[in-house]
Amino acid sequence: MDPATTDPGVWTRYWRGGSLHSCGHAFAGNYAGAVAAFWQGRFAACDDGALILDVGTGNGAIPRLALDHARRLGRQWRIHGADIAAIDPAQVGTDAANYAPLQFHPGVSMARLPFDDGSVDLITGQYALEYTDIDASVREFARVLRRGGGCAFVLHRTGSVVLRATDPQLDDCRFLFVEARLYQRARELATYLARANTAALREQLAGDVGAQRARAKLNESADAVLERIERSAVPGLLQTAMAHIGEAFGQAHVWGEAKTREFLAWSEQALRDEEARLRHLRAAALDDAGVQALGGRFAAHGFVDVAIGELVHAADVAMGWTLAARRA
Ligand SMILES: C[S@@+](CC[C@H](N)C(=O)[O-])C[C@H]1O[C@@H](n2cnc3c(N)ncnc32)[C@H](O)[C@@H]1O
The missing domain is CATH 3.40.50.150 (Vaccinia Virus protein VP39)
Structure with a gap:
């Protein structure tokens, strides 16, 4: 193989x-x-x-x-x-x-x-x-x-030295995608936020139960990731994910839904690629x-x-x- x-x-x-x-x-x-x-x-x-x-x-x-x-x-x-x-x-x-x-x-x-x-x-x-x-x-x-x-x-x-960093990084990937489900929750919230491109719409959004729930879930995931960053010996992967999520939500009202989703998809792909490379590396x-x-x-x-x-x-x-x- x-x-x-x-x-x-x-x-x-x-x-x-x-x-x-x-x-x-x-x-x-x-x-x-x-x-x-x-x-x-x-x-x-x-x-x-x-x-x-x-x-x-x-x-x-x-x-x-x-x-x-x-x-x-x-x-x-x-x-x-x-x-x-x-x-x-x-x-x-x-x-x-x-x-x-x-x-x-x-x-x-x-x-x-x-x-x-x-x-x-x-x-x-x-x-x-x-x-x-x-x-x-x-x-x-x-x-x-x-x-x-x-x-x-x-x-x-x-x-x-390369292999020693591999297992903790693979654990961090599993945490990010399976436990914290950071990207899944980011996608859910993006749908709401990206449409709120005026002050009036943003005000409306504050009272939207679905949007509030999506935001709470993303915050919960983000807190868990931040806590893990504190403990991780090689936190680079998790820090990259958090930086990208921060950028996506900082820009979502300007970018609109399509571009925000595209950016999140690109970021998730990059980290899933990293996970695949780490697996190949460990096997090789x-x-x-x-x-x-x-x-x-x-x-x-x-x-x-x-x-x-x-x-x-x-x-x-x-x-x-x-x-x-x-x-x-
Ligand atoms: C870990 S990277 C190393 C790249 C480079 N030698 C370096 O040290 O920066 C492994 C590279 O091997 C390439 N590769 C894997 N299987 C290959 C194959 N069967 N034939 C040619 N290249 C291959 C991959 O596409 C990848 O670019």
């Missing part, structure tokens, strides 16, 4: 939001520290003219690291990024010029790459391979890599046995020098596994 390919729209919507990578909470700009150093070590082995392909590239964080490193070393690489989602990094970034030398391939599964046999020098992938049908992907890497070509991956690991993370088994799949598909390591950022922050291998 390939969880992310079941609905690439979840990632397409995420990348259109403009994030450079999927660890926004940990790195303000691009990946840095030990993560960047790991990639720089891989890129440095590439000669002028090498073709570097980043799979599951998203908005191109790894290709951007490669480009920065090429400039630093004064080398010329052909840098490509492919993703099954409908990515278009140059359109969402604020620095389109820095994307110009990079080539992106949207809607491309890493199990069917649009590259000739033996045409790629280095394949990279961060938090990507583990989401896919491993055998189909590794077989395809063996096809497109030249003999002696390398591949390297950063992979989600059970117990990493590899424990010790899992990463060893993955190494075995590379060996089975003709790779040699399979090396597995731990990626530790800033002294003791476990970011995941690294896996590197070479095509025989």
